[in-house]
Amino acid sequence: MSKLSDPTAKFRDPELGRFLIQRVNKMAGELAAKKGRKILLMEVCGTHTFAISRTGLRDMLSDYLDLRSGPGCPVCVTHQRDIDQMIALAALPGVTVATFGDMIRVPGSNGSLEQAQADGAKVEVFYSPADAVEKAIRHPERQYVFLGVGFETTAPVIALAIQEAAGKDVRNFSVFPAHKKVLPILRALLTDPDLAIDGFLLPGHVSTILGRQAYDFMAAEHGIPAAIAGFEPVDILTAIMAVLELLATGRPAVVNSYQRAVREEGNPVAQTLLARTFRDADAYWRGFDLVPKSGLALQAKWQAWDATCRFAPAVPAPRSITACRCGDVLKGKIIPRECALFKQACHPANPVGPCMVSSEGACAAYYRYHR
Amino acid sequence: MCLAVPGKVIALDAKQQWAELESFGFSRKVGTQLIDHVEIGDYLIVHAGFAIEKLDLEEAQERLRLWEELLAAERGARTESGSPNE
């Protein structure tokens, strides 16, 4: 029985949801009237993008609220040059590229991992990097390269896999580190003069690692309110209400609306592991290009498990897909419908950009849920 | 990538390197290296095969109770003023 096994089922209660939607609409209506425009809130988590679209909240609240997706889909923010590198790795003899499923259909400058696979490259999908280490142990004749894509939630899991490989001296497993950090990209958004975001919904699971206090700079330095949100409708509505309340009082703060999972100081075990495994590195993001210290590279002591040290396939400069506006979608500058290719040349069966590939991508969410 | 459904711990190994979780009638094994002090009966949030945090169920119940009270008050107000139910 799902009711018994999920103590948080009540966070999906329809009556409670309707009640909160009314309250949010009332609050947002008052604020919007005062400002003479809709209130713009950005979510920076792919799971939120999906949940807000799928539950219909984006449409139900659209009279006064512009719920805009930001750079929260890990596959989508991965830069073309990294994707090209991944595809080049897969083409190396004896190498199997191991990855989370979302990545394989993302188009690079020339084809995707999936197409490379059709051409004979070895690409394998894993649910957990730990499974890839196991596989490498069983197949010592092949090199397994795990694609380290994701934010601070995924990076500790990758770090564990590296430790496991190091502990067992597995020399045919390595990681291609393409992790991204959420705080530097929030800073980039907050200092972009072209963006006028009234408030943020912060990623629930990244925040279990980072803790609420990590985001205080948003209110303290930039005067922007934000709330950490869970993933059920009641969670999302509660967080939206919290941001609207802060906007109404004019006193920005960062509040935790997902207290059942997120602590003030985050997860210290995961934080220690991150600090022991990675170092901050400048990273390229789709839509943002180079963002200083926004990525995670492996520390020198893990060099033996660093695919960028072990293999260095030369790839030509990336070719951008000129008409795809994924970068602008990820910055919140446009919504997917404003891309000329949306639903025309670009759809889930034939995605032109990563925002249409991943279920967490804004284009895919708009395609499926906003007709 | 981030499935939000929590799982309940139904078994643990001696060194606490993994836990068996139950959710929606399915069980799965997850790594517990990223969290401290797991016990049978805890609810865990899982990411890519590893538990990343324990759920604070008391907090969850408390928050729901507050909303339920407000909702009940609203229902009461609707009935009293005789406004038609939606």
Ligand code: SF4
């Ligand atoms: S609709 Fe397709 S082409 Fe347009 S921005 Fe989205 S992914 Fe790119």
